[in-house]
Amino acid sequence: MPTTKGKSRIEIVTSVMQANDRLAEQNRRRFAAAGVCAIDLIGSPGAGKTSLLEVSIPKLSGEMRAGVLAGDIATTRDAERIAALGVPVVQITTESFGGACHLEAGTVGQSLDKLDLDGLDVLFIENVGNLVCPAEFDIGHNARVVLLSVTEGEDKPLKYPLAFLEADLALITKTDLVPHLDVDLEALRRNVRKIHPRIELNMLSARSADGVGPWIDWVRRKVAGSTESRS
Numbered sequence: 001m002p003t004t005k006g007k008s009r010i011e012i013v014t015s016v017m018q019a020n021d022r023l024a025e026q027n028r029r030r031f032a033a034a035g036v037c038a039i040d041l042i043g044s045p046g047a048g049k050t051s052l053l054e055v056s057i058p059k060l061s062g063e064m065r066a067g068v069l070a071g072d073i074a075t076t077r078d079a080e081r082i083a084a085l086g087v088p089v090v091q092i093t094t095e096s097f098g099g100a101c102h103l104e105a106g107t108v109g110q111s112l113d114k115l116d117l118d119g120l121d122v123l124f125i126e127n128v129g130n131l132v133c134p135a136e137f138d139i140g141h142n143a144r145v146v147l148l149s150v151t152e153g154e155d156k157p158l159k160y161p162l163a164f165l166e167a168d169l170a171l172i173t174k175t176d177l178v179p180h181l182d183v184d185l186e187a188l189r190r191n192v193r194k195i196h197p198r199i200e201l202n203m204l205s206a207r208s209a210d211g212v213g214p215w216i217d218w219v220r221r222k223v224a225g226s227t228e229s230r231s
């Protein structure tokens, strides 16, 4: 009976999302109790998420205590890169959860047990490289950032709108490559704004540290804002 089958499928999907949202609220409460601002980084494979953390975390050291959850389907490569910075990091490999292409609130919650949250001010959560699925799941973050590199094409915000709709900040990455490409940065910016008119938007390069300042200031504001909202 196709109708019944269709109905059960919808109910299952709904209950999975509801369960995720409940666990996301639990994560958010844990972040608030520990005084941690959790920033979720989403973007295609290779958009430059880990590279951005590699240049940003040293700039923030001395003024805030950073930790990282690194999400990938397989390998601990990103966690090893972050560990070299001397900050606490936990790698989540989703292949042990069926190879999911995104992080879910429950997976993040289990990984939080491996971190001393009270010892952190900011937790960067590098989501699995994917411009689609991570945007569908609330993981309890306080802010979400979408990275799109200049090599991916100006049309990507139009083709993958949810990632841009669900983000507070869009970072156009790898701007050092612009002279070698025929990318139209104005069109790229316009397409981001067509999807999310009020989103904050910065362009930067992790190679030259070009334009990294506004992003670092954005992190400072988010961390200060989440501290104020608790006091």
Ligand SMILES: Nc1nc2c(ncn2[C@@H]2O[C@H](COP(=O)(O)OP(=O)(O)OP(=O)(O)O)[C@@H](O)[C@H]2O)c(=O)[nH]1
Residues within 6 Å of the ligand: 043, 044, 045, 046, 047, 048, 049, 050, 051, 052, 078, 128, 129, 130, 173, 174, 175, 176, 177, 204, 205, 206, 207, 208
């Ligand atoms: N030219 C240039 N290359 C960059 C920049 N940022 C990252 N890369 C390169 O792009 C590749 C992917 O960078 P990663 O930081 O590993 O990207 P990622 O988003 O963490 O990738 P996944 O975790 O696999 O999704 C690497 O070869 C980086 O060296 C940049 O600003 N400019």
Ligand SMILES: [Mg+2]
Residues within 6 Å of the ligand: 049, 050, 051, 078, 126
């Ligand atoms: Mg990475």
